[in-house]
Amino acid sequence: MAHFMDIHKNMKGLTKDQLLEAHNQDLANEQGTGVHFQKAWGDPTSGWVFCLSEGPNREAIQQVHRRSGHPADEIFEVPVSVE
Amino acid sequence: MAHFMDIHKNMKGLTKDQLLEAHNQDLANEQGTGVHFQKAWGDPTSGWVFCLSEGPNREAIQQVHRRSGHPADEIFEVPVSVE
Numbered sequence: 593m594a595h596f597m598d599i600h601k602n603m604k605g606l607t608k609d610q611l612l613e614a615h616n617q618d619l620a621n622e623q624g625t626g627v628h629f630q631k632a633w634g635d636p637t638s639g640w641v642f643c644l645s646e647g648p649n650r651e652a653i654q655q656v657h658r659r660s661g662h663p664a665d666e667i668f669e670v671p672v673s674v675e
Numbered sequence: 676m677a678h679f680m681d682i683h684k685n686m687k688g689l690t691k692d693q694l695l696e697a698h699n700q701d702l703a704n705e706q707g708t709g710v711h712f713q714k715a716w717g718d719p720t721s722g723w724v725f726c727l728s729e730g731p732n733r734e735a736i737q738q739v740h741r742r743s744g745h746p747a748d749e750i751f752e753v754p755v756s757v758e
C-alpha cells in the first residue's frame with residue numbers, strides 16, 4: 593500500500609464536529625476500495641485540511657473523497673516518512 | 676500548545692535518509708524553544724514535504740526550521756484534527 597497526503601483548500605470555518613463528520617463519511621465510503629483514511633488536520637482560518645491515507649493509488653483516494661462529496665484539491669504520494 | 680502543519684516545496688528527489696537527517700536537525704534545534712517536530716512525510720516527485728509539529732506559535736516553528744537551514748514555505752495552524 594502507498595501512502596498519501598491530500599489537501600482541501602476550501603473549508604474555512606471548519607469545526608471539529610464537521611471534520612469528524614467528513615472523516616466518518618470517508619471511512620464509510622472507503623469500504624471495499626483498499627483505501628483507508630488515517631488522520632486529518634484542519635485550519636479553519638485558511639480553510640486548508642490535510643488528510644493522511646493509504647491506498648492503492650491516487651485515483652482511489654480521490655474516488656472515496658468524491659463519494660463523500662469533498663474531492664481533494666491536491667493529492668501527494670508520500671513514500672518517505674519519519675514518525 | 677498549538678499544532679501546526681508546515682510545507683516545504685523544493686525537496687525533489689528527497690530520500691528517506693535525507694528526510695531523517697533533516698528531521699533530526701529539527702529535533703536538535705528545537706531544544707528550549709517549546710517546539711516539537713512530531714512527524715514528516717515527503718513526496719520526492721513533487722518535492723513537497725509536510726511536517727507536523729506542536730509549539731507556542733507559527734514563528735517559533737519557523738525559527739527552528741531556519742536554524743536547521745530549511746525554512747518552511749507555508750505554515751498552517753491546525754487546531755482541529757481527527758486521529
